[in-house]
Structure formats: structure tokens, C-alpha cells
Amino acid sequence: MELTERHVEGLKHLLYKMADDLLIIGHRNSEWTGMGPILEEDIAFSSxxxxxxxxxxxxxxxLHEMGEQEPDTVAFTRNASSFHCSQLVEQPIGEYDFSLVRHFLYDYADAIRFDMLSNSIFEPLAMVCxxxxxxxxxxxxxxxxWIKDLAEGNEESKTRIQNALNKAYPMALSLFEPSEFDKELSEAEIFSGEAKCRTIWEKEVGTVILEAGLEIPQVSDPEEYYGGRSGKHTEHLQPLLDEMTEVFQIDPTADW
Amino acid sequence: MTLTESHITTLLEEVMDPEIPTISIVDLGIVTGIDIEHDAVKITLTPTFSGCPALKIMEEMVADKLNGENIKNEVITSFEKQWNTNMISEKGLEALKKHGLAPPPRHKGYIELDVLSDTPCPLCNSRNTTMQTPFGPTLCRSMHYCKNCLNGFEGFKPVS
Structure with a gap:
């Protein structure tokens, strides 16, 4: 099938939000390097x-093959308002319980997305997924x-995991913020869309939450954390970018 | 001299994984293309893990090897054929063990947690082991403990 200009635009939007989510959550995970509560968790988050x-x-x-700039340029020279990551991933690592629950909610979403995109007619994306x-x-x-072990640990660990879940769950819905391209990408069999991802995600994470004896948080405003996909971010993203790009900015033309 | 695929393969069998020096990149299963055109060869490698830092180094090692033999070459990395641990040769599995790593079990396209929890100990062959964490010193390794010989060991984790 021939991709129209609109499809290409939609694809780029999809690729940017996926790659930006991955880069930012990757950076946040790396903040546990040398700081993990136990050695194995330090290694897990670093890996x-x-x-x-x-x-x-x-x-x-x-994206570069589609005409966008070099990966390093894209990763290290944009300001917060040009990033398309969700507001979930830019949140500070907080205490270990928050990072763990965020990782649980985020990784289920990615697993579902990658699974869907493995069947995309857009081959380069299907291959990597x-x-x-x-x-x-x-x-x-x-x-x-870890969700299971801590939920079944003692009163404190269970309370902490539930509280972290209550905080992170509404934020995680920002991963599925609908996009104006969803319908066309779905019709073209490029990507089945955010709504479908969210439905599967709610079912899958819900099963784990209930099996662990925890409660699925009630969300009063599912759109509270929307905006990241179009560059609207919390105050936490720019300081992260400043830190992440600190060495690069010393000499952007340096050869490594 | 006319280049042949078997000659190139023989040369690549001498290029070892920089992090596990007992296994060649051929036995590791990451060489997914050897395309010969006249006096030049194009080598395609596939990543074991997307975030593997050894990838660039392996590309350079392949180019160095071929340059050393005065063979014109181009080395690229592509996801077109996705690596999984079933692509490691029998000889490769032995080579991993020689490095002290429990080789990954053959899988049928999916990985279950059980596969990891009774990984045979590479030191005493006992299956009375537990997995401590699916993450290890490199992306491709997990960490285990043998309840028989009371040693910690690393496994090369199965990937589907």
C-alpha cells in the first residue's frame, strides 16, 4: 500500500512519541544506577x-531514514516543548515504590504497543517491534x-504499593492520549490506535493488580495528564533534559 | 581470488564476541547476511539486544578482519532478521558454557518464567537452582544460584 503524506505525518508523530517516551523513561530508570535499594534492583533498573x-x-x-535529523541531534538539542513524551515518564523517580509501579504500568503499555505494531504494514517499525x-x-x-511480592509483603509494603498505584495510574492514562491520526493509521493497518491499546492495557494491568490483592484506582479525570504528546509538559521535563544534555552541550560537535 | 561465502564464514568464525571471548559471532548467530558482489562483500549483522553497546565494536571488528585480508567490505546492522537465542549454534552453546555461562534452553517462540527458574548449573549440572534476577552484568545475562554446589552463576538468557 502506498503511504499518503498524511500517513507519513501520522507515522512520524507515532514514532516521536514512542521514541521520546523510551528515551525519557530510560533516563529516569538510569537515575537508579548506584542508588537502588538492593544491588539486584540497581542492576535491573540500569539494564x-x-x-x-x-x-x-x-x-x-x-525517523532519520524518513528525513528527520540525526538521532543525537534529535535527542540532545530539543527543548521540552518539542518533546512528545507522556507526562508519566517525565515524573521524578520519587521513592522506589513509585518507580516500580510506574515501570509496571509503562512496560505493560509498551509490550501491548510493540505487539500490535509487530503486524504493522510499515515494515521498518514492524521489524524493530x-x-x-x-x-x-x-x-x-x-x-x-515485585508488584506481587511487595503487595503480599507486610502492611507497609502493601500500603506503599497501593499509594504509588493511586498516584501513577491516572498519570499512566496519558500514555494513551488520543491522536488526530489514530483513525487513518488504523484504517491503513499501520497502528490500531491508542483507544485499543488502552482497552487491552486496562484489562492486563487490572488482572495483575487484582491478583496481587490491590485495588484498581478510580480515575475522576482521565485527561488530567494529557498534553505531553503535543509538547505540554510538567515542570519536571526541562531540568531532566538540561542534565541529560549537559556533556553534549559543552561541545556539540565533539567526535566520540 | 574469487570470494566465496564459506571463505568469508571461516574468517568471521575468528571474530569473537568482545564480551564473551569463547564464542564467535558466527556461532552467536548474529551474522544474517553475507552478500558477495565481484571482489567485495556486504556483511549484515543483527543486534542481540537493541541496547547492546558491543554492536558498534563488533561491526568494527568484522571490518578490521576483512580489511586485514584485503577484502573490500561494507558492514551494516539490520533488524530485518531478528535475533533470538535459537540462532546460537550447538558449538556456540558449548562455548558459552566454557565461559561459565549457563547456555539458554531452546525455546518454541515464547519464554516462560519456569524456563529460567531451573536453569542447569554450569559448574555441577544440577537443576536444583533458582533465578535471582532476570538482569545481570550485561543485557544478555541473568543471575542464578545453585542450591546443590552453593555457587552463584550467570545464565545467557533465552530470548524469543
């Missing part, structure tokens, strides 16, 4: 960070183990 940043690079490479799917398996496995 997941490396996977996410590798995956973001693969998607920035596809098939690859990411296998990698993600270990992320969701890790999340499942």
Missing part, C-alpha cells in the same frame, strides 16, 4: 534503562514479581 535507550535509538534511526517484544518480556516479568 532496563539500557534497553529503553537502545530501543529509542532504533526508532530515531527510522518484533525485536523489542522479546526484550520487553523480561521487563514485565520483573514488574510482575
Amino acid at each position: 532496563m534503562a539500557q534497553d529503553k535507550i537502545g530501543q529509542s535509538l532504533a526508532i530515531y534511526n527510522i 518484533k525485536k523489542f517484544r522479546g526484550e520487553l518480556k523480561y521487563h514485565t516479568m520483573h514488574a510482575n514479581i
Whole structure:
């Protein structure tokens, strides 16, 4: 099938939001390097960070092949308002319970998205998503183990996980902010759309939450954290970018 | 001299994984294309993990090897054929074990947690082991503990 200009525009929008989510959550995960509550978790978050940043690079490479700038330029020279990440991923790491719950909610969403996109008619994206799917398996496995163990641990661990869930769940809905391209991308069999992702996600994370003996949070305003996809971010993103690009900015032309 | 695929393969069998020096990139299963045109060859590699930092190094190692033999070459990385651990050769599985890593079990396209929880210990072959974490010192490794010989060990984790 021939892609129209509108499809290409929609695809770029989709690729930017995916890659930006991955880069920013990857950076946040890396903030646990050397700081994890136990050594294994330090390594887990560091490894997941490396996977996410590798995956973001693969998607920035596809964008580059579609005529966008070099991955480094795209990653290191944009301001917050040009980023399309969701407001969930830019939140500070907080305490370990928040980071863990965010990782659980985020990785389920990505696993579903990658699974869907493995069947996309847009081959370059389908190929990398098939690859990411296998990698993600270990992320969701890790999340499942810890959510269950902490929910079944003691009163404090259970309360902490539930509180973190109450905070992160409404934010996670921002991952599925509808896009103006959803309908056309879906009709063209490029991407089945945010609404479909969200439906599957609610069912899958809901199962884990209930099996762990936790409660699914009630969300009064599902759109509270929308806006990230069009560059509207919280006050947390720009300081993250300043830190992430600090070395690059010293000499943007340096050869590494 | 006319280039042949088997000659190139023999050369690439001498290019070892920079992080696991007992296994060649051929046995690791990441060489997905050897395309010969006249006196030049195009090598296609596929990443084990998208975030593997050894990827660029391996591209350079392949180019260095071929340059050393005065063979014109181009080395690219592509996701077109996605790597999974079933692509590691039998010889490769032995090579991993020689490096002290439990080789990944063959899988049928999906990985379940059970596969990881009774990984045979590479030191004493006991299956009385537990997985401590699916993450390790590199992206491709998990960490285990053997309840028989009481040693910690690393596994090369199965990827589908």
C-alpha cells in the first residue's frame, strides 16, 4: 500500500512519541544506577534503562531514514516543548515504590504497543517491534514479581504499593492520549490506535493488580495528564533534559 | 581470488564476541547476511539486544578482519532478521558454557518464567537452582544460584 503524506505525518508523530517516551523513561530508570535499594534492583533498573535507550535509538534511526535529523541531534538539542513524551515518564523517580509501579504500568503499555505494531504494514517499525517484544518480556516479568511480592509483603509494603498505584495510574492514562491520526493509521493497518491499546492495557494491568490483592484506582479525570504528546509538559521535563544534555552541550560537535 | 561465502564464514568464525571471548559471532548467530558482489562483500549483522553497546565494536571488528585480508567490505546492522537465542549454534552453546555461562534452553517462540527458574548449573549440572534476577552484568545475562554446589552463576538468557 502506498503511504499518503498524511500517513507519513501520522507515522512520524507515532514514532516521536514512542521514541521520546523510551528515551525519557530510560533516563529516569538510569537515575537508579548506584542508588537502588538492593544491588539486584540497581542492576535491573540500569539494564532496563539500557534497553529503553537502545530501543529509542532504533526508532530515531527510522525517523532519520524518513528525513528527520540525526538521532543525537534529535535527542540532545530539543527543548521540552518539542518533546512528545507522556507526562508519566517525565515524573521524578520519587521513592522506589513509585518507580516500580510506574515501570509496571509503562512496560505493560509498551509490550501491548510493540505487539500490535509487530503486524504493522510499515515494515521498518514492524521489524524493530518484533525485536523489542522479546526484550520487553523480561521487563514485565520483573514488574510482575515485585508488584506481587511487595503487595503480599507486610502492611507497609502493601500500603506503599497501593499509594504509588493511586498516584501513577491516572498519570499512566496519558500514555494513551488520543491522536488526530489514530483513525487513518488504523484504517491503513499501520497502528490500531491508542483507544485499543488502552482497552487491552486496562484489562492486563487490572488482572495483575487484582491478583496481587490491590485495588484498581478510580480515575475522576482521565485527561488530567494529557498534553505531553503535543509538547505540554510538567515542570519536571526541562531540568531532566538540561542534565541529560549537559556533556553534549559543552561541545556539540565533539567526535566520540 | 574469487570470494566465496564459506571463505568469508571461516574468517568471521575468528571474530569473537568482545564480551564473551569463547564464542564467535558466527556461532552467536548474529551474522544474517553475507552478500558477495565481484571482489567485495556486504556483511549484515543483527543486534542481540537493541541496547547492546558491543554492536558498534563488533561491526568494527568484522571490518578490521576483512580489511586485514584485503577484502573490500561494507558492514551494516539490520533488524530485518531478528535475533533470538535459537540462532546460537550447538558449538556456540558449548562455548558459552566454557565461559561459565549457563547456555539458554531452546525455546518454541515464547519464554516462560519456569524456563529460567531451573536453569542447569554450569559448574555441577544440577537443576536444583533458582533465578535471582532476570538482569545481570550485561543485557544478555541473568543471575542464578545453585542450591546443590552453593555457587552463584550467570545464565545467557533465552530470548524469543
